Amino acid sequence: MLNIVKNQKDDTLLVKMSGTIEENVDFAALIGAPNTPKMDIITREVLRINSVGVKAWIKYFQSVATKGIKMRFMECSTAIVEQINLISNFTCGGSVESIFVPFCCSQCTTELLGLFRCTDLQKINFEIPDLKCSKCGGVAQFDDIPEEYFGFLSR
Amino acid sequence: MKLILHSEHAQDIQFFHALAGKLSIPFIHAHDLDQLCEELNQDSECIVVIDASTENLLKAFETSIAENIGVFSEKIKPNHIFMVCEKELHACPFITTSELFGNYLPRTFNEENTALFRRILEVSKNGATVSQLKLERFLEPNAKIQNYKITKATMKLSLVEALKENLVKLGFQIRTAAVIASATDEIIMNATFDAPIDSNGKHIYLNTPRNKEIVLPADKIVDFNIGFDGTTLAISVVDYYGSLNRKKLLGHLSQDFHKEEFKVKSNVAGAGLGMSNVYRNSGGILIENEFGHYTSVTVFYKKTASYKEFKDQFHFLSLHCYYSSDA
Numbered sequence: 001m002l003n004i005v006k007n008q009k010d011d012t013l014l015v016k017m018s019g020t021i022e023e024n025v026d027f028a029a030l031i032g033a034p035n036t037p038k039m040d041i042i043t044r045e046v047l048r049i050n051s052v053g054v055k056a057w058i059k060y061f062q063s064v065a066t067k068g069i070k071m072r073f074m075e076c077s078t079a080i081v082e083q084i085n086l087i088s089n090f091t092c093g094g095s096v097e098s099i100f101v102p103f104c105c106s107q108c109t110t111e112l113l114g115l116f117r118c119t120d121l122q123k124i125n126f127e128i129p130d131l132k133c134s135k136c137g138g139v140a141q142f143d144d145i146p147e148e149y150f151g152f153l154s155r
Numbered sequence: 156m157k158l159i160l161h162s163e164h165a166q167d168i169q170f171f172h173a174l175a176g177k178l179s180i181p182f183i184h185a186h187d188l189d190q191l192c193e194e195l196n197q198d199s200e201c202i203v204v205i206d207a208s209t210e211n212l213l214k215a216f217e218t219s220i221a222e223n224i225g226v227f228s229e230k231i232k233p234n235h236i237f238m239v240c241e242k243e244l245h246a247c248p249f250i251t252t253s254e255l256f257g258n259y260l261p262r263t264f265n266e267e268n269t270a271l272f273r274r275i276l277e278v279s280k281n282g283a284t285v286s287q288l289k290l291e292r293f294l295e296p297n298a299k300i301q302n303y304k305i306t307k308a309t310m311k312l313s314l315v316e317a318l319k320e321n322l323v324k325l326g327f328q329i330r331t332a333a334v335i336a337s338a339t340d341e342i343i344m345n346a347t348f349d350a351p352i353d354s355n356g357k358h359i360y361l362n363t364p365r366n367k368e369i370v371l372p373a374d375k376i377v378d379f380n381i382g383f384d385g386t387t388l389a390i391s392v393v394d395y396y397g398s399l400n401r402k403k404l405l406g407h408l409s410q411d412f413h414k415e416e417f418k419v420k421s422n423v424a425g426a427g428l429g430m431s432n433v434y435r436n437s438g439g440i441l442i443e444n445e446f447g448h449y450t451s452v453t454v455f456y457k458k459t460a461s462y463k464e465f466k467d468q469f470h471f472l473s474l475h476c477y478y479s480s481d482a
Contacts, residue, residue: 022312022340023365048319048333050340051428052365059419078330086432089416102330104461111328111462143462151413 002046004030012038018045021053027060034069044075044100044115054083054090061092072097075115084152096152103131107138118153126150156280157181157198161191161216162206167239170264171204177273178280188219196223199230202276207238208262210249217255226254233257234279234475244409244434244472251405258473268469270295271387271455275441275473282477283443288451290382290389298384305377308347308369314379315340318390325383327458331465334436335388335456339379341429342392342452346377349425350394350450358398362424383458387438391453399444401476407431408472438468445477 002019013036049057064071071094076084081099084090096118103112110133121128128142158175160167160182168184175182180202185191195201207213217226224230237258238250250259258279264272274293283292290300303314315336322332347369348360360369371377378393407430417428434440438455459465 023344024312048337048340050337050344051426051432052344052424054417054428055419055426058417062419079333085413086435087412087417087428088414089412102462104328104463109328109460111330145463145466148466 002030006031008036011036012040014040014042016042016045020047021049021057023050023052023056025053025056027056028063031060034064034067036069038070038072039064040072040074041094042075043073043077043080046077046080049079049083054087057083058087058090058092061094065092065094071095074098076100078102078113081149081152085148088155101128101149102143103140104143105133105136105138105140108133108136110135110140111143112140121150122153126153156200156202157183157194158202158204158276159183159185159191159194160204161185161188162204162239164206164239164262166262166264167204167206170269173266174269174273174276177269178276188216189223191216192219192223195220195230199232200235200280202235202237202279204237204239207240207247207250207259208242210247213238213249213253217253220255231255234282234477245411245431248409251409256405257475258471260471261469263469265469271439272471275439275471278441278443279473279475282475283451285395285445285449288378288391288393288443288449290380290391290453293389293453293455294382294387295384298382300380300382303379303381305343305347305379306371308344308365308367308371311340311343311347314343318381322388325458327388328462328465330462331456331459334465335390338433338436338454339390339392341433342390342454343377343379344425345429345452346392346394346450347371350396350398351375352396352398356398360424362422364424386458388456388458389453390456391451393449393451395449397444397446397448397450399442399446399450399476401444401474404430404442404474408434434470434472436466437470439471439473441473441475443475443477 002021002025005016007014013034073094074097076099098117100113101116126146131140133140158180160171172182205216233255234257236255239260239262240247241262319332319336351359353359375395380391382389407427410431438457441453443451457468
């Protein structure tokens with residue numbers, strides 16, 4: 001199930017998604033046709049998206065793109081980043097502003113997430129610094145394969 | 156039965172020689188294709204492992220088989236043929252388009268993979284009838300196995316969410332559990348929407364929206380099994396239509412949307428993406444299909460301490476097709 005919270009600020013429609021994107025999701029019904037020139041989509045709480053959800057996503061955001069609306073994808077969850085990397089047209093021409101980067105503590109194996117702007121990731125050449133584990137104080141390291149997780153930034 | 160290897164890679168020779176020993180079957184290193192064909196002509200019940208690193212190597216194998224035995228000869232059993240390559244599956248479409256394709260192995264295997272792989276080779280050797288489609292074939296004797304009967308399509312979501320929560324309780328990372336749950340979602344959806352065919356062999360629900368309720372006939376209830384032995388998790392979904400289209404499946408698995416754009420097709424309800432996502436994030440898939448009887452999809456995952464390890468795990472693809480005399 002997917003929850004959507006919409007908010008308009010000036011000329012931008014802000015859409016926050018949370019939950020899972022699957023066959024029951026109807027983006028047109030949940031979000032509607034935007035009537036602003038810009039749209040910011042926040043997916044930090046999208047946990048899972050299945051193949052039918054991917055198809056619905058691309059169908060909807062392609063329709064948004066054809067209206068000339070400028071889309072920015074922000075605070076992308078790891079599930080969304082995975083799809084951005086797998087499918088070249090997943091963002092339908094929109095830009096990816098920021099993503100969550102996964103970490104794993106080498107001592108207590110707690111999973112952590114760090115939010116990074118894409119421009120900052122490119123500046124540091126995707127050499128992700130270790131984090132301090134919020135649970136045990138140990139060292140949490142980037143927990144994915146850099147060429148794969150940041151692959152979309154090299155397209 | 157023998158294991159015949161046609162490869163000069165030291166890694167292949169070492170691994171498969173050891174594997175043949177564990178299976179207690181003779182190991183033959185065929186240095187050329189003539190020797191390989193001679194062995195097959197003498198005894199067709201062989202496991203054949205070939206180096207398919209390049210299209211030329213594979214074509215040479217196919218040509219040799221065609222000229223010396225015949226591609227459609229009863230002596231040639233694709234289920235027993237293992238193609239080894241460095242590249243990922245989507246980077247070598249010549250493998251999945253081969254008429255002789257049965258099993259694909261990326262050349263990342265090591266000693267750790269031996270136990271599961273030995274079991275896959277045994278399954279390849281022995282085949283499987285409906286009553287033999289059990290997860291016990293692949294897991295350690297201490298494995299805990301649960302079975303669920305899926306009678307309706309709408310049962311999927313609650314089963315998948317429950318699986319995700321249980322995996323976290325078993326110590327799988329949250330992200331890993333979500334990936335496994337997504338894979339399970341895809342294979343259950345295939346079993347409930349893509350598998351059903353009518354008496355003419357026409358797919359009934361090809362255009363049915365995937366959020367619609369489908370009630371499966373009593374003799375076509377889908378079996379969903381989960382097994383875990385502490386190291387390996389196995390998930391299988393079995394439908395009793397046996398309508399798998401081999402070419403279509405292999406086509407989906409070899410798609411690469413890094414290069415080609417995904418096109419939304421409105422004439423089919425599915426996305427055509429599910430199985431390639433399942434394979435990409437798995438520790439291996441075994442698909443067994445007896446036409447007109449069953450299709451069983453078993454996906455394997457290694458329990459790992461980090462997601463990076465999970466992604467790095469060795470994965471293989473096996474597609475075993477059987478034709479019963481009355482199918």
